[in-house]
Amino acid sequence: MAAGGLHGREPEEGAIAGLLAGVRAGASSSLVLRGEPGIGKTALLDHAAAAAGDMRLLRATGIEFEAELPFSGLQLLLRPALGSLAALPGPQREALEAAFGLGSAAGSEPMLVGLAVLSLLAEHAGETGLLCLVDDAQWLDRASRDALVFAARRLHAEGVAMVFAARDGEGSFPAPGLPELRLSGLAPEAAAALLDRHPLAPAVRHRLLAEAGGNPLALLELPVALAAEGGGAFPSGALPLTGRLQLAFHGRVSRMSESCQSLLLVAAAEETGELAVVLRAAAALGAGVEDLSSAERAGLVLRGDADGTTLRFRHPLIRAAVYQRAPLGQRLAVHRALAAALGSPEQADRRAWHLAAAATGTDEEAAAALERTAARARRRSGHEAAAAAYERSARLSADPAAKAHREVLAAEAVLEAGDLGRARALGDRAARRLDGAPAVNARIAHVRALADFWQGSYAAAHRSLLDGADLVRDTDPGQAAMLLIQAVHTSWYLGERQLAATLDRLAALPLADADPLAPVRPYLAHLDRGRCERPPPLGDALAAVRRRGRAPDQALTILCGAALALGQDTDAYELATALAAGHRARGGAGRLPTVLFFIAEGEIFTGRHLDALATATEALGLARDTGQQQWVSQFSGVLAYLDATGGDEAACRRNAEEGLAGAAPGAVSPGAPWAHWSLGLLDLGLGRAEAALARFERLTREPMRHHICATRSTPDLVESAVRVGAPERAAEPLARFERWAGSVGQPWADALVLRCRGLLAADDRAEACYTAALELHDLEGRPLEYARTALLHGEWLRRARRKAEARGPLNDALEVFDRLGMRPWAERARAELTATGAQDRGPRPAGGTASGLTPQELQITRLAAQGLSNRDIAAQLFLSHRTVGYHLYKAYPKLGVASRSELKEVADRLGV
Numbered sequence: 037m038a039a040g041g042l043h044g045r046e047p048e049e050g051a052i053a054g055l056l057a058g059v060r061a062g063a064s065s066s067l068v069l070r071g072e073p074g075i076g077k078t079a080l081l082d083h084a085a086a087a088a089g090d091m092r093l094l095r096a097t098g099i100e101f102e103a104e105l106p107f108s109g110l111q112l113l114l115r116p117a118l119g120s121l122a123a124l125p126g127p128q129r130e131a132l133e134a135a136f137g138l139g140s141a142a143g144s145e146p147m148l149v150g151l152a153v154l155s156l157l158a159e160h161a162g163e164t165g166l167l168c169l170v171d172d173a174q175w176l177d178r179a180s181r182d183a184l185v186f187a188a189r190r191l192h193a194e195g196v197a198m199v200f201a202a203r204d205g206e207g208s209f210p211a212p213g214l215p216e217l218r219l220s221g222l223a224p225e226a227a228a229a230l231l232d233r234h235p236l237a238p239a240v241r242h243r244l245l246a247e248a249g250g251n252p253l254a255l256l257e258l259p260v261a262l263a264a265e266g267g268g269a270f271p272s273g274a275l276p277l278t279g280r281l282q283l284a285f286h287g288r289v290s291r292m293s294e295s296c297q298s299l300l301l302v303a304a305a306e307e308t309g310e311l312a313v314v315l316r317a318a319a320a321l322g323a324g325v326e327d328l329s330s331a332e333r334a335g336l337v338l339r340g341d342a343d344g345t346t347l348r349f350r351h352p353l354i355r356a357a358v359y360q361r362a363p364l365g366q367r368l369a370v371h372r373a374l375a376a377a378l379g380s381p382e383q384a385d386r387r388a389w390h391l392a393a394a395a396t397g398t399d400e401e402a403a404a405a406l407e408r409t410a411a412r413a414r415r416r417s418g419h420e421a422a423a424a425a426y427e428r429s430a431r432l433s434a435d436p437a438a439k440a441h442r443e444v445l446a447a448e449a450v451l452e453a454g455d456l457g458r459a460r461a462l463g464d465r466a467a468r469r470l471d472g473a474p475a476v477n478a479r480i481a482h483v484r485a486l487a488d489f490w491q492g493s494y495a496a497a498h499r500s501l502l503d504g505a506d507l508v509r510d511t512d513p514g515q516a517a518m519l520l521i522q523a524v525h526t527s528w529y530l531g532e533r534q535l536a537a538t539l540d541r542l543a544a545l546p547l548a549d550a551d552p553l554a555p556v557r558p559y560l561a562h563l564d565r566g567r568c569e570r571p572p573p574l575g576d577a578l579a580a581v582r583r584r585g586r587a588p589d590q591a592l593t594i595l596c597g598a599a600l601a602l603g604q605d606t607d608a609y610e611l612a613t614a615l616a617a618g619h620r621a622r623g624g625a626g627r628l629p630t631v632l633f634f635i636a637e638g639e640i641f642t643g644r645h646l647d648a649l650a651t652a653t654e655a656l657g658l659a660r661d662t663g664q665q666q667w668v669s670q671f672s673g674v675l676a677y678l679d680a681t682g683g684d685e686a687a688c689r690r691n692a693e694e695g696l697a698g699a700a701p702g703a704v705s706p707g708a709p710w711a712h713w714s715l716g717l718l719d720l721g722l723g724r725a726e727a728a729l730a731r732f733e734r735l736t737r738e739p740m741r742h743h744i745c746a747t748r749s750t751p752d753l754v755e756s757a758v759r760v761g762a763p764e765r766a767a768e769p770l771a772r773f774e775r776w777a778g779s780v781g782q783p784w785a786d787a788l789v790l791r792c793r794g795l796l797a798a799d800d801r802a803e804a805c806y807t808a809a810l811e812l813h814d815l816e817g818r819p820l821e822y823a824r825t826a827l828l829h830g831e832w833l834r835r836a837r838r839k840a841e842a843r844g845p846l847n848d849a850l851e852v853f854d855r856l857g858m859r860p861w862a863e864r865a866r867a868e869l870t871a872t873g874a875q876d877r878g879p880r881p882a883g884g885t886a887s888g889l890t891p892q893e894l895q896i897t898r899l900a901a902q903g904l905s906n907r908d909i910a911a912q913l914f915l916s917h918r919t920v921g922y923h924l925y926k927a928y929p930k931l932g933v934a935s936r937s938e939l940k941e942v943a944d945r946l947g948v
Contacts, residue, residue, distance in 0.1 A: 042083055043252065044226025045076060051217055052084045055197040059091060059165035064191035066198040068173075068211050071219035073278045073353055074253025077201035080219075081169045084199055091165045097348065098175030099307050100356070104389055104425060106418020107135040108307060109180035110153065113170060117160040124159070125911045127623055128152035135179070135416050137382055147662060148623025149179070149417065150186030151914050157187060158194040158916035165195040172352050173200040173209040178420030178453060179413075185211050186625075189661045190915060193922035213660060221250020234259035253351070257284050282357040288334060289358055296330045297358075298370075299323040303337060304359040305370050305393075307386065309346040317377040321369065368394050385409045392428050403432035407442060414449055423449035427462070440466050444476055447483045454663060460487040474511060478504040482519060489526055490666065492703055498526040498534065502541065513546050517553045520545065521591050524560055528597075529703065531739040536564045552587040555580035560598055562779075565742060565772075570781045574599040574607035589615060589627075596634040600641075601744050603780030609638035620912045629659045629667040636674050641748065643820035645856050646894060649678050653891035654913065666706045669695050673710025680718035683860040688718045709735060709745035713752075720752055721860035725759035732756055736769050747776055754792040755828070763796050770796075784821060787812035791825045794832070802832055810845070823852035827865050839872035846872065893927040896920055901939040 042049065051067065058065050069077045085093055096113035118136075121129050132152040133139035160166055170176070170184065188198045188211070202209035222230065227250045231241060236259060248254035261284035289300060299318040306314050315325060328347075331337045336354055340346035349355040359367070371394035378387040388405035395402045410425035426446035433439040447462035463483040466476075481504025489497035501523035505516040520542040527534040542557045555577050562571035574595065581587045592615060599608035612634035619627045632655035639648035652674045659667035673695030679688035692714050695707030705711075716731030732753035735746035750773040757766035770792055777785035787809045794805030806829035813822040830846035833839075846869045853862035870876050889897065892913075899909045906924070910917040928934060931942050 042076070042079055043230045044222040045080065045083075048076075048080055048217060048219065049083065052080065052087065052199075055199065056084070056087055056089075056091070056167070059167065059195050059197045062165075062193060062195045064194045064196045066188040066191060066214050067200070068209065068214050068216045069199065069201045069219060070204055070209075070216055072204055072251065074251045074257075074281055075219045075221065076252045077203075077219060078171055078351065079252065081171055081199060081201055084167060085169060088167045091167050092160060092162065093167050093169070094160070095169040096171075097352065098170065098172040100172075100175045104421055104428075105177055105307065105385055106179040106413045106416055106421035107149070107177065107183070109170070109176040110149075110183055111136045111180075112308065113168065113180075113184075114153070114156060117156055120156055120159040124152060124155050125907060127621070128155055128911065131417075131623060132156065135183075135418075147182075147186055147625035147914070150183040151623055151625065151911070153183045154187040154190055154194075154914075154916050155910065157191075157196045157198075158918050161195045161918075166197070168196065168198040170198070170200045173202040176209070177418070179416075179418040181209065185214065186661055189213050190919075192915070192919040194916045194918040212663075221248075222252060222255075223250070226250075227252075227255055230255045231259065236262075253353070254281060257281060260284070261287055278353070281353050282360070285351070285354045286357040286361045289336065289354070292330060292334065292336075293327065295321075295323040296327040298366075299327040300331055300336065300358045301362050301366060301370050302374065303331075303347055303349070304355045304362075305367070305390075306374055309340050309348050311345050311347050313374070313377050313383075314347055317370070317373040320373040320376065368396070385412065388425070392432060395432055398434040399432045400434060403429045403438070403442070406432070407445075410445065410449065414452075419449050419453035420455070423453055423455075423458075440473075441476070444479055444483075447480065451483050451486055456487040456491050460484050463487070474507040475515070478507045478512075478515060478519065480504075481507065485519075485522070485526070492666075492699060492705075494526050494529040494703055498523055498530060498538075501526060502538070505541070505545075509545065513548065514551050514553065517542065517545055517547050517551065517557065518588060518591065521553065521556060521560070521594055524563070525594055525597075528743070529706075529739060532565060532742045535742065539564050550584055552581050552585040553591060554584065556587060556591055556595065559595065562602055563598055565776070570779060571602045571604070574602075574604050574611065578611065589618075593630055593634075596631065597744075600634060600637055601742075601747075603776075603782045603785055605638050605641050608634055609642075612638065623911075623914075625658050625914050626662040626664070629655045629662075629664055629671070632658075633667065633670055633674070636671070637744070640674070640677065642818050643852075643856060645678055645681060645820075645858075648674070650891040650894045652678070654895065658914065665698055669698055669705050669707035670710065671707075673707035673714060676711055676714035677717065680714045680721065681856065681858045681861075683718075683721055683858070685718060685722070688714055704740060709740050709743045712740075713745045713749045716749065716756070717752060720756055720759075721858075721864075725756045729753065729756035729760055729762070729765065732769075733765070741772075747773065751788050751792050751824075754795055758795045766792075766796070783812045784814055784818050787825065788821065791821075791828065794825075795828065799836070803829075806832065819852045820856060820858075823849040823861070827853075827861065827868070830865070831868055834868055834872055842872050843869060843874050846874075888930045889927055890923075893923050893930070896923045897927045897931065897939060900924060900936055901943045 055065050055067060069080060071077055081095075085095065094113050094116060096109055098109050121132065124132070128148060128151055130139055131148040135149050157166060157168065173181070176184070184198070191198065200209060200211065221227070224245070227245055227248065230252060231244060236244065240262065244255065244258060248258065258280065289297060292300070298321045299314070302318045302321065302323070303309070303314050306317065315328070318324070318327070328337070335350055337347055337349055340348040371390045375387050375390035375394060378390065384405070388402065388409040391399070391402040391405055406425045406429035410422040410429065413422035413425060423446050426442050426449055430439045430442035430446060433442060443462055443466035447459050447466060450462055451459035460483070463480045467480050481500045485497040485500035485504065488500065501519050505519040505523065509516045520538065523538045524535065524542065527538040539561050543561055545557070547554055547557070559571060559574070559577040577595070592611065596608045596612045596615070599611065612631045615631045616628060616635060619631065632651055636648045636651040636655065639645070639651060652671050656668065656671040656675065659671060672691045676688045676691035676695055679691055692711040695711035696705050699705035699708065712731050712734050716728045719725070719728035719731065732749055735741065735743070735749055736753070740746050750769050753769050754766040757763050773792070774789050777789045790805045790809035790812065794802045794809065797805055806825060809825045810822065810829065813825060815822045826845035827849040830842045830849060833842035833845070846865050850862055850865040850869065853865055866876060895913060896909055899912065904912075906917040906920040909920045913920070924936070931939070933939060933942060
């Protein structure tokens with residue numbers, strides 16, 4: 037079939053040839069082939085395998101009946117590569133061993149397995165390169181799919197090609213970001229040439245060509261089916277094409293002996309193709325090894341590996357035909373036989389699913405076995421598999437309380453898997469079964485809240501968190517406190533009134549002083565804008581937490597955001613950096629975007645734009661790779677801000693548009709505050725003050741006016757209002773900003789207040805405000821704000837005809853703007869200097885040597901300059917060590933160094 041399937045496939049063969057040529061050149065790539073059953077996807081994979089030459093080859097097929105077993109597809113694919121496991125960093129090796137049941141499950145992060153897959157592929161590729169082929173990818177278990185797609189997205193310079201073949205509309209194989217090639221039917225000439233292999237009457241030939249629609253498998257198999265029927269009626273013409281193909285295959289199966297058909301049914305139901313298990317279960321049904329030989333001679337099954345220990349069907353539709361067309365009673369008997377044949381502890385999960393498949397009603401033995409399977413899957417981060425097992429366990433449960441308990445566990449696992457709508461539906465179903473169980477109902481409320489929150493339904497999420505906290509307020513104040521701390525987060529998106537009310541609830545909670553969350557709530561209380569007292573340093577609150585034990589990372593992450601809202605940028609940055617280091621060490625790629633957001637904000641607020649660009653670029657890639665749309669929105673807004681400071685209008689508008697996208701009805705998108713600030717700053721920098729003011733004023737209205745962006749953009753709003761001659765439009769926002777600055781007690785915030793007063797003051801007061809502001813500004817720690825004030829002071833001096841005095845602050849401002857790459861602001865400062873009579877020295881290069889590096893090159897060279905190995909860097913940045921080496925090779929000429937040892941000499945220029 038492989039040769040015939042390639043009739044008329046020259047473009048597709050060219051795409052495969054391009055992939056393989058890239059591998060031979062040391063590059064990496066991936067491709068998803070999509071199309072209907074029989075369209076030639078498997079034939080293209082066979083062609084790729086044959087064309088790979090001396091490359092190493094890994095190949096596996098997704099199986100419809102094994103989608104509930106976590107990492108089963110991944111284990112089948114990577115089995116030949118496990119000899120390279122020892123070369124992986126410890127945490128990655130342990131995560132993969134746990135996923136495959138080769139070691140203890142330690143609850144590793146889901147994406148750590150994906151990183152381990154990437155590293156293993158890079159190791160196994162060796163010098164000749166590696167081709168990975170996955171057929172019927174739509175039937176991969178969720179854990180395997182996520183790990184493989186994560187690895188495929190991060191391929192770069194490993195000499196690895198990954199090709200996935202997936203059917204249209206059957207289970208789907210979501211792989212956003214991977215290139216796709218959609219296969220359609222063969223052209224009429226190629227279809228006719230393929231059909232000409234069979235002697236057919238003209239009328240039959242014409243009908244076959246018309247009904248096959250260019251499907252190669254139909255053109256090959258339906259004539260064989262006709263011949264087997266003695267050239268009689270065309271089989272099941274009223275059926276869809278896939279059904280006719282299945283019937284054609286089943287016709288061959290039905291002509292085998294009964295014992296051979298039993299063996300084939302066992303093989304179809306046994307997900308791994310493990311020959312010993314198939315033969316053991318088949319023996320219980322009266323079939324033996326001689327029946328296997330008959331099936332092999334008929335071309336229905338093949339040995340799946342070199343040592344002959346596994347079995348696979350020649351085409352997935354044969355497996356489907358065997359299983360789906362077998363009578364129910366026979367299928368039940370086969371699953372019972374397989375459950376009996378799977379007796380070892382490492383086969384417990386497969387046994388549990390066969391017990392469930394053999395059940396005809398409630399069955400506590402199967403339900404309990406599935407619950408244990410689910411718990412093991414959850415520990416291995418196979419959350420989708422855990423959810424499926426818990427849900428099936430619930431359906432098999434006779435006891436209502438056990439059924440509800442298992443449904444709650446299913447809802448939590450589904451939520452962890454990211455299926456938000458299904459998580460909420462399961463939570464709703466469990467809630468209807470429970471009455472008077474507050475702790476479990478609180479867990480259900482938590483599931484509903486998180487599902488609603490990540491779908492953008494902030495009000496519903498907030499209500500669920502409050503209701504859940506009320507349920508356990510007196511019986512479990514610690515659980516209630518965590519729910520209310522999360523409610524502080526949801527209320528942030530709803531407005532100041534809801535935020536204040538939530539903080540009041542948290543303050544009134546009867547929480548023991550010994551609880552690690554006890555010091556968190558008085559710190560969060562300062563988010564209420566009605567309070568005037570100065571918040572304690574974040575470090576003091578964290579020390580008080582540590583004295584009491586350990587607070588959940590989720591609570592510490594919320595403290596990062598609170599600290600930024602309270603002006604404690606350095607403390608927030610340090611805590612976020614520590615949390616990020618922990619997530620990197622554990623391989624928590626999915627958790628990183630949250631804390632990287634706070635790191636990027638801290639870098640922006642302190643004028644470290646190159647650092648912020650590197651952080652935001654990495655985080656945006658991780659958010660896309662892990663499907664976190666909220667953080668895609670947030671980081672798009674952050675990148676829009678950086679584009680605005682550089683005057684790149686097209687990029688700013690493009691990123692801002694993505695930051696504004698995806699809002700639920702009646703809500704603002706998560707990235708909206710940053711997007712509005714960015715667009716306002718862009719307009720202000722380009723001299724469009726009226727448009728800028730309109731943008732900034734949007735941030736002063738609910739539900740955004742208490743957000744960090746609304747607060748920090750107030751000096752920009754004041755400058756815009758003054759430039760359009762409407763200072764009164766800045767009065768109320770400035771009054772709020774002054775109250776905030778007074779409450780946080782930060783010198784840099786006081787300096788910004790003085791800058792705003794200088795803009796609004798009469799001439800006899802303006803200079804004193806600017807001078808006092810410049811004295812308070814931290815030129816080293818916050819150069820951008822110093823430069824913005826120096827520019828305004830210089831402009832004021834130049835307008836007062838004090839040109840010589842103006843040159844000093846204008847030159848100071850220009851040096852910072854040039855260094856940060858803030859082209860519009862540098863041009864404005866340069867124009868002011870020219871107006872004072874100073875000679876124009878022309879633009880100076882931005883950011884020094886490091887500015888020529890891409891964000892990823894900057895990250896990698898910094899880590900290398902600190903002495904980290906390529907493998908250490910790869911583990912931190914969720915890349916392969918070969919990709920790290922590639923980026924270093926590209927960075928060396930830009931830095932003017934020839935080797936890794938010379939990087940320490942340029943460490944200062946890299947900001948190490």
